[in-house]
Amino acid sequence: MDNIVRVEKEFDIIIEPGFKKAKFDCPVCKLALAGLEDVESVENYGACCDCAQFFYWPNKDRWKSGWRPKKEQVHEKLNNYYVVKEK
Numbered sequence: 001m002d003n004i005v006r007v008e009k010e011f012d013i014i015i016e017p018g019f020k021k022a023k024f025d026c027p028v029c030k031l032a033l034a035g036l037e038d039v040e041s042v043e044n045y046g047a048c049c050d051c052a053q054f055f056y057w058p059n060k061d062r063w064k065s066g067w068r069p070k071k072e073q074v075h076e077k078l079n080n081y082y083v084v085k086e087k
């Protein structure tokens with residue numbers, strides 16, 4: 001079967017049909033997802049809970065047509081280290 005990954009002789013990992021890896025980072029603010037709520041938020045809106053609150057909901061129509069906040073806007077709202085890291 002192609003859904004069994006043999007890692008070691010002692011055990012097999014069975015990957016359920018339809019399994020897909022989840023992202024670890026928010027595509028908008030690039031910060032690590034903090035929990036299940038963030039994972040679900042990325043699946044539903046393409047952004048973590050904070051980004052959905054600050055950027056998705058107020059710009060829902062623009063968001064659906066592909067708009068995303070600029071790095072500076074994200075930094076302004078979330079005050080993370082994104083800009084510092086980018087320098």
Ligand SMILES: [Zn+2]
Pocket residue numbers: 026027028029030031047048049050051052
């Ligand atoms: Zn985010």
